[in-house]
Amino acid sequence: MNVLQNMMLFSELVQCGGNVYTWCYDAQGKLLRSNCPDEAFLASAFELFGCKQRMLEHGNRNDVPVTLGTALGLLWGTAFEKEEGKLKRVWVIGPVFHRDVTMRGIEEGLKYYSKLEISVAWTIQLYKALEEVPTLQNTIMNRYLLMMHYCLTGQRLELSDVNSSAAQDERLKSDAIPHDRHKIWMAEQGMLQMVRTGDLNYKQALSNSMSMSAGVPVQSSDVLRQSKTSVIVFTSLVCRAAIEGGLSPEEAYSLGDSYIQTAEAAKSLDELHPLAMMMYDDFIRRVHKHRTNPNLSMQIQKCVDYIEMNLDKKIVAEDLAALVGYTEYYLTHKFKEETGLSVTNYVKFAKVERAKVLLKSTPLSVREISEQLGFATRNYFSAVFQQVTGKTPMEFRET
Template identity: 25%
Template sequence: MDSVFLEKLYELFQVPVSIYEFGEEYIQMVRPRRCQVSVRSDPSFADGIVSAVKSQKWPVLFLEEEFIFYGLFKQEKTCCIFGPAARKTIEQEKIRSYKYRHPVFAQTDISYISVEKLSKLLVMAFYHFTGEDVEYYHLPLVTKNGEFSRWTPESDVENYQLEQSEFDRGHNSIETENQIRRIVMEGDMESMKKILSADGFDMNNVGAVAENNAKQWEYMIVSMIVLLSRAAIEGGLNPELSYEMSDVYLRKLEKCKSIEDMMLLGMKAQYEYTEKVHEAKEQLSHLTYIEECKDYIAKNLRKPFKVGDIAPAIGVSRSYLARKFSESEGMTIQQYVMKERCKHAANLLKYSKYPISIISEYFCFSSQSHFGKQFRHFYGMTPNEYRTQNRYIESYSK
């Protein structure tokens, strides 16, 4: 890898950077000081960092501990490591403890950097070395329990792919709660992405509800899931689906092995509830367009309109309307028009004495033979046969 470029990135961002060839004994520290360090003294290096990135095609954020994280990506058999970094100011005693447990980074400074800034640094480096462009807010988050980061609640509810996870925002004010509630209710995906990539998940201002830090997080996540579920229902999500999702999240919360896992679960819940409300609102919009399409057809059934006239009349693209109508009704718009015309023609055949030629012309069929062909398709008989079998005889009581 281009170590000169990595050195320039260090000067700009002040985040330690190193390079590791998979399977080698030594990791190459690029900055803050150039040296080689054996990885044998630190088994968690292979179990954590290497495992987190080895199977990934794209860059990842690796949450090592509650406030220690890395930016990682690989190029062929080489791993580029940005970090360790802290997403908040950490006491020196905790830093010394971390370095003691991770000798590979014993001589490395651990300084604060926001999740957003590290993500931008990571995608910049990834683009330089691979030519692949990735949005910084799409970077996945992995933890020491890699299998947890790959879990998605949709495997228990319905198929779902998480685009991005984040963990740097707190629930420590009524303003924040109201903001999240509004975003979920509106299904505002862009605002949710911005929130999830913002910095500031700080427990210091949260009222203590448990002496144990892990319990404190657990109670917070439970409260948040309840808030999300209610907001989603208010936003139009099916209540049963919302309750099922909350049940799935609460069961997964019981299996969380660390605070990091709880944080990740909370972020996934926020993202998924917002997305589900967004999808529900889109579906409602689709149904509205379909009903408007049907209404247009009903009003113009006896006029020689073209199917292509409908979409502009209701303010939607032709391809979009055609696709959504077919998905909803199981037939094309043209087939639906023919079905409706034949249905109304059948009523005239049954209740009137108008000649079939007049009925055919009345509903804008191109010819009487065309009318007969379409009618047979839907009713399994000719118009004349239908009239014979279904003629309505009016009777009067005397």
């Protein structure tokens, strides 16, 4: 078999494992062929992020394969076909992510390329294309490179022979993009506060925290190991927050150990990804159940839960009465009798408590928070907040 036949077979074999595409460039960098359905756009990304230039420079100086990384976590692998010592063609596989990334991580990575003046339309198309990009461990990508090099040259290399620029690109990204550790800490505190209070409407705080931090910054070429470490640390933090919220240490530690063991036993990222969310939800629901006032009737507890879950809406006694099948008059009297507060004041206090979490854990403006909590105007929200806490929203955030 000649080189082209070898590479056709190699491309088909790699495709059996997922959407890992193969590309071929000539010695001047002209794209000759690929099996990628989004060829034109991803080829432009390969060039825009500087990978094509580095590929040609490396190929003209070296014979061994190289991985080319970006600040977004994208990775391409390249191997070189030479004739009489001169570069003839370059074969590329990818792109893949060499670690799990969030949309926030991609946005932060793009800041490293701000001088390129990337348009909004191009960025939107990039996000769409990246949805189909698989995650592949570095070791697997390097083994693919060794196979590709063998198909081109008949030469067997070791994993240690593969050059990599991915680590350098990650260091460049870290140096170029400052991380606001205080904001990350505040977001995490808001997330843990949801556990302490057993707040079932926790998704906003969790989303804010995850948008600021992709997880525990463990430097590892093993994506699965890094993800396991993040889940284990996250579980430990949530477990302690649940104990602070009133869950017994026996129940909390037993539950935490169970999730940690499940994380350690995970064989793939598909098994691991849902685990953190399941664990977080489980702890919050147990704390919520523990903190449920035993003196509340089932109907009033249902009203209280509804209020907590719908703080973004305008909530009135008429809605709660319909929820539990009471008349509005009977509901308002029974609600105050059991909770000590009128429906209006309970809703007001609940919204202010949620506002405190958002002010502490998010960069949302006061206006955005007031809109998110269903207040008619920013001024009314500020007045209610000051009436309850003695401080304006901005004074509370500053302290």
